[in-house]
Amino acid sequence: MQVMKNKKCVVLLSGGLDSSTTLFYVKKKGFIPVCLIFDYGQRHRKEVNSAIKIANYAKVDYYIIKTSLPWKGSSLLDRRTSIPNNKEINSKIIPSTYVPARNLIFLSYAVSLAEAIGAEYIFYGANQIDFSGYPDCRKEFIKMLQKAVDVGTKAGVEGKKIKISAPLLNFTKDKIVKLALKLKVPLELTWSCYKGGKKPCGVCDACKLRKIGFEKAKAVDPVK
Amino acid sequence: MQVMKNKKCVVLLSGGLDSSTTLFYVKKKGFIPVCLIFDYGQRHRKEVNSAIKIANYAKVDYYIIKTSLPWKGSSLLDRRTSIPNNKEINSKIIPSTYVPARNLIFLSYAVSLAEAIGAEYIFYGANQIDFSGYPDCRKEFIKMLQKAVDVGTKAGVEGKKIKISAPLLNFTKDKIVKLALKLKVPLELTWSCYKGGKKPCGVCDACKLRKIGFEKAKAVDPVK
Numbered sequence: 310m311q312v313m314k315n316k317k318c319v320v321l322l323s324g325g326l327d328s329s330t331t332l333f334y335v336k337k338k339g340f341i342p343v344c345l346i347f348d349y350g351q352r353h354r355k356e357v358n359s360a361i362k363i364a365n366y367a368k369v370d371y372y373i374i375k376t377s378l379p380w381k382g383s384s385l386l387d388r389r390t391s392i393p394n395n396k397e398i399n400s401k402i403i404p405s406t407y408v409p410a411r412n413l414i415f416l417s418y419a420v421s422l423a424e425a426i427g428a429e430y431i432f433y434g435a436n437q438i439d440f441s442g443y444p445d446c447r448k449e450f451i452k453m454l455q456k457a458v459d460v461g462t463k464a465g466v467e468g469k470k471i472k473i474s475a476p477l478l479n480f481t482k483d484k485i486v487k488l489a490l491k492l493k494v495p496l497e498l499t500w501s502c503y504k505g506g507k508k509p510c511g512v513c514d515a516c517k518l519r520k521i522g523f524e525k526a527k528a529v530d531p532v533k
Numbered sequence: 534m535q536v537m538k539n540k541k542c543v544v545l546l547s548g549g550l551d552s553s554t555t556l557f558y559v560k561k562k563g564f565i566p567v568c569l570i571f572d573y574g575q576r577h578r579k580e581v582n583s584a585i586k587i588a589n590y591a592k593v594d595y596y597i598i599k600t601s602l603p604w605k606g607s608s609l610l611d612r613r614t615s616i617p618n619n620k621e622i623n624s625k626i627i628p629s630t631y632v633p634a635r636n637l638i639f640l641s642y643a644v645s646l647a648e649a650i651g652a653e654y655i656f657y658g659a660n661q662i663d664f665s666g667y668p669d670c671r672k673e674f675i676k677m678l679q680k681a682v683d684v685g686t687k688a689g690v691e692g693k694k695i696k697i698s699a700p701l702l703n704f705t706k707d708k709i710v711k712l713a714l715k716l717k718v719p720l721e722l723t724w725s726c727y728k729g730g731k732k733p734c735g736v737c738d739a740c741k742l743r744k745i746g747f748e749k750a751k752a753v754d755p756v757k
Contacts, residue, residue: 376600378642382649403687409648410686414641417634418602424633425606450685457681461674462634463627 316341317428319419322371323347324359325501326519327434327477330485332367333492334476335432343426344371345419349378349411350386353505362498374418383408385503392503394512400442404514406503412445416454416473423471424464435475439482439521441514451475482522490528497531508533540565541652543643546595547571548583549725550743551658551701554709556591557716558700559656567650568595569643573602573635574610577729586722598642607632609727616727618736624666628738630727636669640678640697647695648688659699663706663745665738675699706746714752721755732757 318335322328322344335342346360357373364371381387384405393404412435419431435446444450455473459465477485489496501519502509509516509532523530542559546552546568559566570584581597588595605611608629617628636659643655659670668674679697683689701709713720725743726733733740733756747754 372603374600376598378645378649379596380646380649382645403690407687408645409688410641410645410682413644413681413685414638417638417641420637421602421606421632421634422604425602425604444687444690445685447684450681453677453681453684457637457674457677458634460671460677461637461669463631463668464633466627466668 315427315429317426318342318430318432319423319428320344320369321415321419321431321433322360322364323434324356324363324499325434325515326489326496326499326522327436327485328360329363329494329496329499330489330492331432331434331477332363332369333494334488335430336367336369337492340430342367342369342432343422343428344369345415345422346371346373347415347418348373348375351505352385352388352392353500353503355505356500359498359500363495366495366498372422378408378411392510392513395514398441398514398517400440403442403444406441406514407443410445412443412450413454420458420462420471424462427469429470429472431471431473433473433475434477436477436480436482436485438479439518441518448478451478481525482518483525486522486526486528490526499532501532539651539653541650542566542654542656543647543652544568544593545639545643545655545657546584546588547658548580548587548723549658549739550713550720550723550746551660551709552584553587553718553720553723554713554716555656555658555701556587556593557718558712559654560591560593561716564654566591566593566656567646567652568593569639569646570595570597571639572597572599575729576609576612576616577724577727579729580724583722583724587719590719590722596646602632602635616734616737619738622665622738622741624664627666627668630665630738631667634669636667636674637678644682644686644695648686651693653694653696655695655697657697657699658701660701660704660706660709662703663742665742672702675702705749706742707749710746710750710752714750723756725756
């Protein structure tokens with residue numbers, strides 16, 4: 310990725326490992342990020358505080374979008390259901406933590422922000438290697454959404470293309486951990502666990518993926 | 534359009550002429566709509582009340598999504614700017630009332646709702662004939678977004694396609710008025726004017742398009 314004259318970009322920041330690493334990665338590349346943080350009724354609302362701390366640590370601007378998906382349709386939103394503790398992660402079965410069209414919604418806001426401030430890039434921490442099988446974290450989705458953005462925005466039709474990029478898309482989790490360490494991402498501020506308790510549960514998919522990453526990278530997770 | 538076994542659908546309802554007519558049109562076709570109404574910081578917030586009244590009149594369920602686009606980037610959101618009073622509507626120039634990625638955001642929520650409730654169709658009142666040139670009201674955009682939804686949602690990858698449909702896409706405004714009259718849409722409850730004052734301003738694009746529709750249909754607009 311080349312850094313263009315226009316250095317403004319939008320970064321979707323959840324406060325987890327992947328999006329935080331993405332933020333520091335694009336900063337290192339010379340971009341001037343504006344982060345988008347979503348407070349959308351997630352069980353692990355704690356991640357919002359993490360995201361704010363990380364944005365402040367990185368000295369970047371951010372917006373917090375408070376919204377809700379009152380129809381829920383996900384164990385990540387609906388407290389009457391429980392977060393699955395699967396023994397193994399099977400990325401071929403989409404788990405109940407999938408939130409209907411969530412990344413489509415988040416990216417839509419990002420497109421709006423990018424268009425309003427004249428940013429050329431949107432970065433998001435999607436990963437399709439060590440992941441839970443979420444369809445909105447895959448290359449095909451990004452590719453098609455890109456086409457919709459190209460024809461469906463003023464920027465797009467006027468030739469000022471807004472590019473959606475997921476630089477960690479094909480990274481293994483340990484590669485992400487290694488990159489985070491190299492970039493000095495404040496990992497102690499990040500939050501991944503879906504349950505959002507005092508300490509990470511250690512058994513949800515988010516905890517398991519994070520654990521795999523640190524173990525394979527032979528690193529110690531500062532969040533315990 | 535055939536009515537399938539699954540009659541649930543999502544309708545984006547702004548409270549204006551086109552979306553209200555769309556709602557009554559799909560009801561007539563036998564669908565059971567759930568409406569989505571957005572309170573997003575628009576100048577003409579009055580339309581939200583219209584939408585609620587229309588949904589109640591139609592006896593359909595609805596959700597109101599309260600959100601904001603704090604970066605604005607549109608005269609429809611930013612009260613420091615003014616709504617243009619163009620002499621003529623030139624659909625080749627996108628006016629300042631274009632809201633960055635607005636319909637992408639709205640449709641994303643609609644996809645989320647459709648997926649959560651298992652609805653097969655999303656209907657929205659986009660029109661690319663008598664319109665202000667908004668790129669997110671055009672067929673190309675819907676087509677590409679459809680592809681993103683097909684690959685980027687659980688429903689899509691599992692073969693339970695969610696279809697985005699704009700039944701009035703190629704209607705002239707007078708054809709929409711005639712259809713509204715035929716369907717007994719409570720036109721007196723609708724609101725189109727971008728300025729959101731006590732009475733319609735008569736000179737903004739929304740007022741002008743509405744006026745053209747009623748005049749060509751040789752009908753009287755009950756909203757004066």
